[in-house]
Amino acid sequence: MKKERTFKFTIPEEELMNPGHLACQGCSATQAMRYVLKGLGQKTALCIPACCWAVIDGPVPYSSLEVPIYHCAFETAASSASGLKAGLEMVGDTETTVVAWAGDGGTFDIGLQALSGTAERNDDIIYVCYDNEAYMNTGIQRSSATPYGAWTTTTPVKHFKRRPKKDIVAIMAAHKIPYIATASVAFPEDLIKKVKKAKDIKGTRFLHIFAPCPTGWKSRPDDSVKLARMVVQNCIFPLFEVENGERYTLNIRPKEKKPIHDYVRLQGRFRHLTEEQLQFMQQETNHNWELLLKKVDAK
Amino acid sequence: MTKPAQLDRGRKETTVKNRKKAERISFQSEKDMPIAPMSVGSQMHNKTGVWRNMRPVINLAECIQCGICWKFCPDACIYVENEWPVIDYEYCKGCGICGEECPTKCIANVEEKR
């Protein structure tokens, strides 16, 4: 062995998520959970609607997490969390952080109304959306978070998804909530920093975490972190924060935007795209990036 | 019933101890069951290592203890013993992320033979 050295921990050591869970190999939804719980600590309560995590945690009578979970109805992640927080405060617990933990389906689509209500009231919860860009738990059907060009079982190759990904951050910013942040599982230190920042803020906080899904994206399980890194480097999924719905702060400004092709060709869900369609995707990415920079640079 | 976590659970002592405690639960009668559907035990009873068809093996001679493999494991099944990473093969699903992200490429993928 080499000279005496210590193991380098760049994120908190404490594990609040245990192995034995039912996630697929290379699942980034579990990385997201592992990191968020490291940031929040054990005094946390999760409201998990129907989504992959409703199954990943394990069936009754088991659980993988060291924190309590309320498995709630699909559309109710935000409303359940609002109620849970109110209830905990009324029974004397004002310290437990209540987190609504939903996938993109339960956030962008069926859960959007409840999320909007909670955000408009500025209820004191953290809403985390882990985004694998489709309804993965039910077998890879499209959601409004599915990006342009993707194959899903309901957007087969002949009718691949043409509508763009819904801009959930813009929707949340319109509610003027105190804190919104995007994060990627490839940057756990940044993710956890944002989680800790969110924890100390009162009101509705929204975290949008990019979480690759090998099963749904037809990508290699060992590529998940790489994909989550590329998506930041090519500006498809920039890492930024929005305070009070108005102040935009960019966390990583790539000196050189990488082209999207390398990212796209690692995923089977984009395999059918022609060069022309890839160009369209690149233009869409460039356009969205420019719009974001305008918001960031506006003083 | 899962208990609140200990600190330093990245390290072996507490990690392996808690894993050994998890058991399969079988109810003989409804009287033994909780009143409403809820967890009373740990999912760690489920040894997902059997899912594997590829086993990652760390070559400690090349390892620089950077922490990256431990950090990215989606199954939290790399723990730290005496400052070195150890893969818990009872749970490792063989996803290969540790090897892919390792900066010195000191994690080899070995075909799992059964």
Added chain:
Amino acid sequence: MKKVIMGNHALSFGAMLSRSQVIAAYPITPQTQVVELLSEMCASKALNAKFIKVESEHSAMAACLGAALAGARTFTATSSQGLSLMHELLHWASGGRMPVVMGNINRAMAPGWSIWTDQNDSLSERDTGWMQFYCASNQEVLDTVIQAFKVSEKLLIPSMVVLDAFALSHTYEVVDIPDQAKVDEYLPPFQPQFRLTPSEPHAFGGLTSPEHYFEFRYKLQKAMEKAPALIEETGREYEKMFGRYLGLADPRSCDDAEIMLVTSGTAGYTAHVAVEQLRGEGFKVGNLRMKVFRPFPFDMVREIAGRVKKIAVVDRNISYGHHGIFYQEVKSALYGMKNAPPVFGYIAGLGGRDITPKDFGDVARHAMANERPEEEIFWIGVKK
């Protein structure tokens, strides 16, 4: 202290006296006054509760369930379209054993839009595992809310306190509002058997395989079976402290009745008036105003039915393709009983059409004139 209040406010006072801790509600005619008064009570601190102004009834029930799981006492109120919007979550409340108490104003289901009373909204939810209490006076509403909390929290089964739109919700009556200290004595704070807390973490309501689901549902039914006796026992305790007994039903003149009406809601009080009139004319008529529909009080119904010659059920609801719902359930409760009386079924008052003492007179005379019903359904007052 006696006050003249509307039925909706009786619900509010009931929720306030019960020291509800979390209220999440969405307005709908004719329920709005319930939540408006509760809002004022929370704002003035007459009630120490969190009032979540949710953006739909579905979110209202979702929030109540989250709060109940935390161990808080929760209340909400709604009506017709709002109740149906909550439907999925009504199953959640019972399956999750969360003792939420909800006021439901019986209002006809759309289309067309109707704000007037009938019972299809609440009766469509009869299979969701909620207890259902049908009230006919504002006093009854207030008293029932308090008792519902006690029974619900003991059995861990949610309950709904039901009252007619406008006929009761907006009608002002004298109500004796109990003293808070006495209510506190009758109804202590909620002591949950389980609750969501990081100090003892569980995952509630997760994936449940066929290996376990059946037993959880068996437990729920077993708890429901304990309810009729518990409702009566809790009711007697209430009577000792407050002087009023509610019980499973309100029978009038049934002991020697040749014809017994079966009614519920405000129509039940109208039937009491009709029975008095008919008795004056020499008819041996009685009225069983049913108060508790779920759990269905089999023993009580069979016992009373055993003493009468004919039964005439008047339903302010209908299960399309079948019959009135109280009719179906009363009739099936009597199946196999020796000397079970014939049961006549009448549908009246859908969509808020008025039911008068004369209507009950017609029902009684019709049942009197026929040995057994020649048809399944008799419609009262429909312009055919």
